[in-house]
Amino acid sequence: MSEKNSVIMEVKNINLRFGGVIAIQDVSFNIFEGEIRAIIGPNGAGKSSMLNVINGFYHPQEGEVWFNGEKRPSMEPYQIAKTGIARTFQNIALFKGMTTIENVMTGRQLKMNKNFFWQMLRYGPAIDEEVQHRRRCEEIIDFLEINHIRKTPVGSLPYGLQKRVELARALAMDPKILLLDEPMAGMNVEEKQDMSRFIIDVNEEFGTTIALIEHDMAVVMDLADRVVVLDYGKLLADGTPAEVQSNQAVIDAYLGVPH
Amino acid sequence: MFYRETGQFKSKYKEELAAFPLAEDKVGIAILLVIAYVFIPLFGIPGLSFEFTMGAIMIPVFIFTITTLGLNILLGFAGQISLGTGAFMGVGAYSCYKIMTIFPDLNIIICVILSGLVTAIVGMIFGLPSLKIKGFYLIVATLAAQFFLEWAFIRVAWLYNYNDSGGIEGTNKEMFGLIVSGPQSDALTRYFIVLTLLVLLTWLASNVIRGRIGRSWMMIRDMDIAAELIGVRPLTAKLSAFAFSSFYIGISGALMVFFWLGAAEVESFDVNHSFTYLFMVIIGGLGSITGSYMGAALVWVIPVLIKEIGKTAFGFDAFVMENFSIIFLGVAIVVILIVEPHGLARLWQITKQKLRLWPFPY
Ligand SMILES: Nc1ncnc2c1ncn2[C@@H]1O[C@H](COP(=O)(O)OP(=O)(O)O)[C@@H](O)[C@H]1O
Ligand SMILES: [Mg+2]
Numbered sequence: 203m204s205e206k207n208s209v210i211m212e213v214k215n216i217n218l219r220f221g222g223v224i225a226i227q228d229v230s231f232n233i234f235e236g237e238i239r240a241i242i243g244p245n246g247a248g249k250s251s252m253l254n255v256i257n258g259f260y261h262p263q264e265g266e267v268w269f270n271g272e273k274r275p276s277m278e279p280y281q282i283a284k285t286g287i288a289r290t291f292q293n294i295a296l297f298k299g300m301t302t303i304e305n306v307m308t309g310r311q312l313k314m315n316k317n318f319f320w321q322m323l324r325y326g327p328a329i330d331e332e333v334q335h336r337r338r339c340e341e342i343i344d345f346l347e348i349n350h351i352r353k354t355p356v357g358s359l360p361y362g363l364q365k366r367v368e369l370a371r372a373l374a375m376d377p378k379i380l381l382l383d384e385p386m387a388g389m390n391v392e393e394k395q396d397m398s399r400f401i402i403d404v405n406e407e408f409g410t411t412i413a414l415i416e417h418d419m420a421v422v423m424d425l426a427d428r429v430v431v432l433d434y435g436k437l438l439a440d441g442t443p444a445e446v447q448s449n450q451a452v453i454d455a456y457l458g459v460p461h
Numbered sequence: 462m463f464y465r466e467t468g469q470f471k472s473k474y475k476e477e478l479a480a481f482p483l484a485e486d487k488v489g490i491a492i493l494l495v496i497a498y499v500f501i502p503l504f505g506i507p508g509l510s511f512e513f514t515m516g517a518i519m520i521p522v523f524i525f526t527i528t529t530l531g532l533n534i535l536l537g538f539a540g541q542i543s544l545g546t547g548a549f550m551g552v553g554a555y556s557c558y559k560i561m562t563i564f565p566d567l568n569i570i571i572c573v574i575l576s577g578l579v580t581a582i583v584g585m586i587f588g589l590p591s592l593k594i595k596g597f598y599l600i601v602a603t604l605a606a607q608f609f610l611e612w613a614f615i616r617v618a619w620l621y622n623y624n625d626s627g628g629i630e631g632t633n634k635e636m637f638g639l640i641v642s643g644p645q646s647d648a649l650t651r652y653f654i655v656l657t658l659l660v661l662l663t664w665l666a667s668n669v670i671r672g673r674i675g676r677s678w679m680m681i682r683d684m685d686i687a688a689e690l691i692g693v694r695p696l697t698a699k700l701s702a703f704a705f706s707s708f709y710i711g712i713s714g715a716l717m718v719f720f721w722l723g724a725a726e727v728e729s730f731d732v733n734h735s736f737t738y739l740f741m742v743i744i745g746g747l748g749s750i751t752g753s754y755m756g757a758a759l760v761w762v763i764p765v766l767i768k769e770i771g772k773t774a775f776g777f778d779a780f781v782m783e784n785f786s787i788i789f790l791g792v793a794i795v796v797i798l799i800v801e802p803h804g805l806a807r808l809w810q811i812t813k814q815k816l817r818l819w820p821f822p823y
């Protein structure tokens with residue numbers, strides 16, 4: 203976690219409704235550069251919706267998103283991806299017909315720009331670009347220890363590995379902020395340990411700011427620098443893991459309740 | 462152990478990114494090229510007359526392979542369905558006809574390529590609905606394009622130069638002093654031209670598919686929401702797929718009329734043909750270039766051979782054989798799809814996979 207605590211991302215008074223359903227109600231919090239920020243809360247609390255607001259998939263009715271000290275204008279998701287925000291999904295959203303390396307290469311899509319003409323010839327600038335980005339992707343694949351499945355179609359991989367490929371794809375975007383939606387859901391203890399280790403490594407080695415949603419409180423307490431607690435779309439608490447854990451409202455609403 | 466990766470190490474990513482990283486594949490392609498460029502022109506296909514080999518088998522199979530490649534780019538790689546393939550071939554054919562009328566001295570190959578570009582633009586326009594609709598609704602939209610274009614081929618007399626037949630017809634076209642198209646052209650000359658275009662177009666398609674643009678198509682196909690969040694613009698990805706696909710289909714339409722049939726009317730571009738091309742793609746294998754070859758060859762050649770054998774060997778009535786070949790093809794399609802829903806390309810892949818381990822399957 204950075205010493206200066208400079209704010210890289212801030213959401214202010216977000217209100218998001220789907221028809222009559224209020225998914226997020228007047229929620230504000232910030233994310234420091236280089237920290238691991240956890241978002242917790244019972245099912246339906248609005249956590250995934252919050253990530254969707256941050257990466258521009260949902261447009262809140264009210265509220266502002268501040269990024270790098272500037273208020274972000276309304277943008278399309280692909281434009282927001284360009285600003286350096288990457289994410290993984292609660293229900294894995296890999297490209298099932300493509301192999302691991304192809305999936306990871308899709309993360310470099312925005313950094314590649316050689317035109318149709320060169321693409322058709324696959325020569326000169328186009329192949330140079332391909333090689334250069336392939337190199338970076340291979341580094342990430344090494345880093346996440348998925349070399350052995352490099353050429354396997356992702357649809358046939360076990361769940362835990364799919365989650366890891368999805369992380370690799372997001373990392374390939376060289377993001378400033380990485381949004382992880384329940385990266386360890388449905389994993390066994392070993393897989394969770396591996397994934398936790400990768401998340402910490404990414405944070406420390408690449409200095410990537412991470413916002414993650416996670417249900418396993420033990421994991422959250424280990425990983426997170428600070429925690430936001432949502433409940434029924436409202437902000438319930440915001441603080442260090444220890445502070446949040448001892449907050450009476452959180453204990454009542456969440457910690458005691460199985461989900 | 463005839464086909465394997467073991468021992469072929471790549472020291473550079475560039476080598477691994479080549480079209481055929483395996484030496485065996487390179488050899489295989491070289492053999493196929495020699496067969497196509499040398500053996501078939503010299504010896505034909507054993508048991509079949511040379512004229513039949515060229516006019517009824519090789520030239521149409523090559524042309525329909527270009528069509529199938531085009532449709533496969535759209536359906537197999539970009540996941541956008543179209544029932545307008547027949548009509549888009551018509552766009553290629555009619556625009557080639559008009560370009561040749563307006564610029565009578567223009568090289569015919571350039572005319573064919575320009576007509577591919579015209580079809581690309583038309584395809585892009587009719588691809589616009591794909592930005593809003595998917596699946597069945599897109600089928601209906603492309604079907605509407607099919608019928609609209611068929612209507613235009615009949616009603617817009619300018620397209621066929623107001624002639625009484627209502628069709629379009631090729632005239633003799635020379636290139637380097639050789640008649641390459643039209644009634645007096647030699648089948649072998651046309652064969653080489655169509656083959657060379659097919660080889661070039663295959664190479665271009667395989668290049669595009671393995672690069673940035675090809676990946677953007679597959680991303681849209683596999684999961685459009687994730688694609689968008691990663692930074693693919695659906696507009697660019699979908700419309701470029703429609704354009705590139707239509708480019709191929711347009712070229713194949715122009716080739717069909719001016720390098721094979723010699724003349725055509727609206728019936729050559731009707732919706733039944735659209736279905737046939739769809740069969741070729743599905744039988745061959747969605748998202749496979751090799752499959753496009755196999756699908757086009759199988760769906761075209763089986764009925765032709767059945768008809769020919771029935772006629773020459775058993776003296777059956779042509780009409781009876783026509784129906785029999787349709788039934789046979791239908792059964793073949795159903796059987797193939799039950800055995801391997803991913804088409805011939807997957808069967809071929811499985812075979813290669815086995816060869817990789819042979820003779821020790823474990
Ligand atoms: N696209 C959507 N359309 C309608 N309702 C939605 C949509 N996305 C989320 N919601 C609703 O918003 C609420 C919060 O959902 P979500 O953010 O997925 O919760 P969490 O991730 O915390 O479990 C839920 O009531 C959910 O039904
Ligand atoms: Mg969720």
